[in-house]
Amino acid sequence: MAKAAVKTATAARAPALAGRDFSATGVKLAVLAPAERISLRAPAASVAALSKALGVTLPKAPKTSASKDGRTALWLGPDEWLVIDEAGGDPLADCAGVKALHSAVGVSHRNVGFSVTGPAAAATLNAGCPQDLSLAAFPVGACSRTILGKIEVVILRTAEDAFRLECWRSFSDYAFAFLSQAAVDAAA
Amino acid sequence: MLLIRCPYCEEERPELEFRNAGEAHIARAADIAAVSDEDFEKFFFIRSNPKGIIYERWRHIHGCARFFNAVRDTVTDKFVMTYKAGEPKPDISKLKKESGPAAYANRPPDQLNVKKPAAKRAPASKGDA
Numbered sequence: 001m002a003k004a005a006v007k008t009a010t011a012a013r014a015p016a017l018a019g020r021d022f023s024a025t026g027v028k029l030a031v032l033a034p035a036e037r038i039s040l041r042a043p044a045a046s047v048a049a050l051s052k053a054l055g056v057t058l059p060k061a062p063k064t065s066a067s068k069d070g071r072t073a074l075w076l077g078p079d080e081w082l083v084i085d086e087a088g089g090d091p092l093a094d095c096a097g098v099k100a101l102h103s104a105v106g107v108s109h110r111n112v113g114f115s116v117t118g119p120a121a122a123a124t125l126n127a128g129c130p131q132d133l134s135l136a137a138f139p140v141g142a143c144s145r146t147i148l149g150k151i152e153v154v155i156l157r158t159a160e161d162a163f164r165l166e167c168w169r170s171f172s173d174y175a176f177a178f179l180s181q182a183a184v185d186a187a188a
Numbered sequence: 189m190l191l192i193r194c195p196y197c198e199e200e201r202p203e204l205e206f207r208n209a210g211e212a213h214i215a216r217a218a219d220i221a222a223v224s225d226e227d228f229e230k231f232f233f234i235r236s237n238p239k240g241i242i243y244e245r246w247r248h249i250h251g252c253a254r255f256f257n258a259v260r261d262t263v264t265d266k267f268v269m270t271y272k273a274g275e276p277k278p279d280i281s282k283l284k285k286e287s288g289p290a291a292y293a294n295r296p297p298d299q300l301n302v303k304k305p306a307a308k309r310a311p312a313s314k315g316d317a
Contacts, residue, residue: 062197062252077252078196130189130202144197147204147250 016112016172022180025187026120029179031172032113032164036085038092039105043079046100053098054083054091065143065156074143074156082154082166084113112172116179117162120186125155125163127182135160149178190265192246195272196254209245211235212257213277239263241280246270 013034021030040058042050051057056068058081065074070087083091095104116124122133128149132138143156151174154166167175191200214231217223223231236242242262247255259268259280271278 062199077254080253130204145251145253146201152250 013109016169017176020176022176022183024120024180024183027116027118027124027183027186029124029176029183030115030117031176032115033086035108035113036088036090036092037106037108037111037166038083038095039107040073040081040083040095040102041079041104042081042100042102046098046102049098049100050095050102053094055094056083063138063142063144065141067141072156074154076143076145076154082107084166110168111166112169112175114165114167114175114179115158115162116165116183117159119161120183121161121163123186124179124182125165127185128178129153129155131155133157133163148175151175190267192258192267193270194248194251194254195256195270196252197248201248201251205248205250207247207249209247209255212243212245241268243277245273 015031015034017031019031021028023029040050042058044060047058047060054071054073056071056073057066058073059066059075062075065072067073071083071085071089071091074082074084076082085091092104092106095102122138125148126133129146131144131146133155138144138157140157140159143154145152145154147153148155148165148167151167151171153175156164156166158164165175165179190203192203192206193200194206217227217231220228239262242260244258244260245255246258247253255273256270257273257275258270259278260266261268268280269278
């Protein structure tokens with residue numbers, strides 16, 4: 001027992017559904033890599049300062065998003081945004097230096113992101129989302145908090161036939177199973 | 189499904205995104221401790237429950253999450269109009285003629301979310317489900 005080496009365990013993150021994907025005719029689902037996310041609440045007077053700090057202009061119009069250098073700001077409500085950073089930056093740290101009134105909460109590990117791509121992507125989401133996802137009503141860059149089946153999700157249209165879907169981690173099994181079945185149905 | 193106009197999102201959204209939040213325009217007394225029991229009962233429990241036009245609070249809970257007010261007909265379930273929280277109670281007798289109905293079913297297609305209808309679809313072939 002003389003050489004009782006102290007072993008220190010390092011906790012490894014286990015993202016939900018990491019690397020899972022699913023393909024059906026005309027639609028492809030994939031679980032996206034982990035990203036930094038913040039839930040941002042701020043009055044109109046603070047928007048300019050926060051936009052400057054984040055490097056992306058916070059959109060003010062309903063159902064719109066703004067994206068720059070791998071960082072996307074999604075309008076969720078009149079004073080509420082979801083900021084997603086996929087480039088390895090830390091939006092929470094960027095907001096920390098802003099003196100203007102705001103509330104930034106890190107929700108990186110609360111959410112799981114999915115991509116739904118292909119010609120039948122909108123049909124797949126519409127299996128559980130009651131919103132009009134046609135290009136006329138939901139153009140590229142449009143985003144909205146809405147529902148999918150019985151869970152709340154945030155949908156962002158990244159291209160004409162591609163969506164990013166964000167749901168809470170504990171709902172991700174449900175979301176993936178729902179979308180997988182919807183993809184099969186949409187392909188049929 | 190009803191489409192309800194959210195005054196913050198500025199468009200019609202499916203009713204599944206909304207939740208009713210009781211009657212609107214019920215003012216809480218500034219000094220609630222001084223209110224008599226009878227008046228408190230009226231404020232707290234007694235609701236108008238009309239047959240016809242009712243002013244209600246609704247919340248776009250699975251959308252922008254904002255509370256707003258709506259004028260709804262309890263007989264037909266038709267939303268006459270919606271307006272932001274804090275705005276004064278609208279005079280419905282004037283509104284009925286001028287403003288368009290808020291409910292999807294009562295709007296022509298060119299007034300819906302879609303600005304211009306997309307190119308006409310090819311007619312479905314017979315036997316297509």
